[in-house]
Amino acid sequence: MRPQVLIIGCGFGGLEAARALRAADVDITVVDKTNHHLFQPLLYQVATAGLSAPSIAAPIRHLFRRQPNVTTLLGEVVAIDAQGRSVTLKDGARLRWDHLIVAAGATHSYFGRDDWAAFAPGLKTLQDAFEIRRRVLLAFEAAEREDDPARRAALLQFVVVGGGPTGVELAGTFAEIARHTLPGEFRRIDPRQARVLLVEGSPRVLQAMPEALSERAREQLTALGVEVKLGARVTGIDAQGLDITTAAGAERLQSRCIVWAAGVAASPLGRALAAATGCTLDRAGRVVVGPDLSLPGFPTIQVIGDLAAAQSHAPGREPKPVPGVSPGAKQMGRCAAANIRRRLAGQATRPFRYRDYGNLATIGRNSAVVDLGTPAGQLRFSGYPAWLFWLFAHVWFLIGFRNRFVVLLDWAWAYWTHDRHARVVATANGASPAHDAQA
């Protein structure tokens, strides 16, 4: 029997690890909670009705159809037995492994205020994207039916919490929808009067970017019609709005549509791993891994992607934390696969080294910021050229020829017509299945 490699999670890290083991003499099992690999960088476009879900989600087993050493299973791992080398799925089934790669990713964190989740959904899964799409579109629908001016204004106030890439993208796109997509379709309200607020706790947006680009991003957001509130701490969220505190004092923002893009917490599987191996978790619940991404004392268990608190080890330099971005996850996936091949060949594993090719974020139509590391030094630009660069980079990395083509087509259509074709809310009457389940 060939060595059994088990990969938990098929995001960027897990997918890349499985692919990098294509030619290895192993049997690979990929377990994921959903049936699809999600191209998360474009998930905000599903949430804002610019793309339909199948354009950015590919069935996992379809991606592996020509890789016979991969078996795909739909299931949720709930426990890990590090000594007995097996995992337990939610329905009680067990899978054994010789080499384990844990790539279970991250989820939202409300910093201990999980009661906020019902009023301010986050954006990690397709289900989240549909929920945000539903709330945004139905807020305009409710405003069209509302006669009271104060309630109408509250319905037309959208708040995004968190000024990272996702928050900036969502806020910029909300403003675009209000200013360009919807006008002309309503008879009682003017969608252009919608107010979009971006609330960020630190003094600038896009903190991973150089300060000058953060400032460009803030300017571009403002030009798109987003009100950016920096240094604003959220102190409460309820069904009617949220409370923030800034240098100017406390403020209440009425809103029926709040999106949470502020906090990320590692998958709960980190705790299962800590219980099984005694490994250390950092404050965000991420698993502290060794230089080769394996767990101290458990060389056959590697943790990658957003679940790993990993360091980049460049020769002759101090180790540096790896940022939680998709290139990081992919590179860790390749490193984990290479280390399994090396171990099978009786060689020593190699430390992980993160290569930073740069950082880009889009803000809205014709607006983006780009920060690239080139051999000639840092290349920084913003505005229209940055937006074009962002666009082609994302289409390039999107999986599948068909999806690339369809997404380009959707974008061209949206660019010329200002229409967003996926403005469909499946549930009747605006009922939210998630809400029904909670009720």
Add this chain to the structure above:
Amino acid sequence: MRPQVLIIGCGFGGLEAARALRAADVDITVVDKTNHHLFQPLLYQVATAGLSAPSIAAPIRHLFRRQPNVTTLLGEVVAIDAQGRSVTLKDGARLRWDHLIVAAGATHSYFGRDDWAAFAPGLKTLQDAFEIRRRVLLAFEAAEREDDPARRAALLQFVVVGGGPTGVELAGTFAEIARHTLPGEFRRIDPRQARVLLVEGSPRVLQAMPEALSERAREQLTALGVEVKLGARVTGIDAQGLDITTAAGAERLQSRCIVWAAGVAASPLGRALAAATGCTLDRAGRVVVGPDLSLPGFPTIQVIGDLAAAQSHAPGREPKPVPGVSPGAKQMGRCAAANIRRRLAGQATRPFRYRDYGNLATIGRNSAVVDLGTPAGQLRFSGYPAWLFWLFAHVWFLIGFRNRFVVLLDWAWAYWTHDRHARVVATANGASPAHDAQA
């Protein structure tokens, strides 16, 4: 103030009625439970992962953006006041009208066995389509994880109840998915061993078709790998399968994926209308309308589409019932609009006359049957030419240039690759939000 026209429901009938009043000197309000007009003839392709939802669903207010006399409202009408000329929405809001067009459509009927609904969902809404897509795809996923051969076989047995157009389309496409889309993607099961059954109570499928074409359809279904059980009455459905009775006796079919395409019942709004006006409902709950589609004694209330039990009045011929197909609904919509215009001009209304341009149904790849009324007599054909005809007819009637193009593209892709791009189940772990809500 201009006369107020209220249209309840924006399916084929309601949409056509509102459009036909484009130039009329009236204010139109269109109320619908969802935010989209649905191209129902292709809904089975969303259920079978061939198309994504936005390809066949257009936001209603987007369709009316260039018709300034239409106001679109999202809401569910629960009561009608015929004397006071108003309707009440679910949230208590009231809308008044001078002319009312009720086009609320139909829903599934389980012939008094509503307890079957949980085990055999029907196909009327996008939410239904997602639920069927989820069940079909997750049945294959569960089979891949199942070790017990009997349970595995039950998971790979798909039953469609009802041999009308929707049942035939669903069964044909399920067979295609099992035989052409999925093989090569599973490691433990062979999807080609899936069994697809079509259960029909009458002696033939597609009863609206001439007998010879029904027989062609049955042959084509068999060729695609569907087992057609005619004259089979369903006596019970539960979570594990269904019981049927045929001439050969009682039979039990194990299945974890049953789809109900057998019965149609009019919208519950028919009962509200009967309560308000004393009008008659037929056995399927449809409102019996007068020759001009109005209610006896209430000339300003017209009922159209699947909710109406209407007759076609051709000069010099016996009145004939109008079939429940989309051309019927559209023609009624135009007739209702014309009658409102005539009443406003002080003219007498005209009786509804249904023009039957023919009947077509597709079965699967390269398979369809067509029955057209031409000046030279009935034109009947089947197989590949009928399939091409079906394909272009459906793309032609699909709303919006963009959607036509995208659907053609999706179909061309699927035809060449056998891939179905929308094989995405949004919920994690295969949990069904609808189920959670029930639980």
